């Protein structure tokens with residue numbers, strides 16, 4: 590039976606999995622490749638891992654993993670053909686690695702209904718694996734942000750291109766405002782202020798989270814500003830710069846760290862970078878599964894370093 594991933598995935602059934610969410614920029618920065626590289630690295634370290642193609646608009650993880658027509662996809666779960674996500678998880682050729690394929694029909698995260706999202710959230714918690722890696726796909730719709738915000742390891746993928754840096758920062762900013770909005774969803778006066786601050790050109794001169802919190806404190810008292818401060822403080826985005834060709838491109842993450850700290854009071858952690866790897870690009874264009882790449886290929890080595898750094902909580906040397 591191929592209804593669940595490898596048998597050892599079942600071993601950790603009683604624990605809730607550690608969730609990694611890979612999101613960030615627009616299409617093409619490498620979210621899917623990074624999701625696969627990280628999942629491969631986790632699985633090869635012996636951790637039971639399930640990779641989930643949550644890119645509902647452009648599901649392609651299965652193709653990148655060498656599976657032409659998935660037997661089951663998220664569609665089957667959303668259409669209630671299967672009750673649990675574990676039932677649509679398929680085995681891969683990699684030990685310890687299961688795959689949940691994205692919906693093949695046109696369905697975007699943006700139009701996923703609240704009940705469907707809750708259903709996916711709940712079912713992810715019961716997946717029989719130690720790690721679950723979600724490829725969130727492009728965009729910053731509320732649903733994408735909500736998946737990002739539930740992750741233990743919320744990863745933002747960027748490249749060193751200025752527009753990608755802007756997109757990645759905008760994604761973090763949107764995530765922060767989404768969290769703030771949900772935290773005080775019952776308090777219309779505070780919501781109004783948050784809504785105003787979301788427009789970068791707002792007339793209230795609310796440019797930073799500090800300014801917003803001061804305005805909230807003024808209008809509604811310190812109770813709400815402290816609740817909001819705490820909820821922002823809990824957002825710890827992790828940055829991965831992909832497709833770098835020169836060492837100095839690693840500075841891209843540093844820029845986001847500085848801006849996120851200044852305007853959002855968010856501490857983003859730089860997990861490091863993944864090199865532009867001719868073997869990865871070649872595999873994609875020749876339809877060779879990414880899991881067939883030699884283990885010493887640079888992008889995989891970089892993914893191993895990122896996994897090691899994340900799992901040990903090693904902050905690495907401070908970069909100036």
Ligand SMILES: Nc1ncnc2c1ncn2[C@@H]1O[C@H](COP(=O)(O)OP(=O)(O)O)[C@@H](O)[C@H]1O
Pocket residue numbers: 615616617618619620621622623726831832863864865866867869870873874888
């Ligand atoms: N580290 C890398 N080295 C070389 N090429 C890469 C790398 N990461 C991504 N690519 C290339 O970029 C393309 C887009 O990557 P993909 O993961 O599909 O982006 P996204 O999921 O963000 O839309 C891939 O098809 C591949 O050709």
Ligand SMILES: [Mg+2]
Pocket residue numbers: 620621622644649724726727
């Ligand atoms: Mg993708």
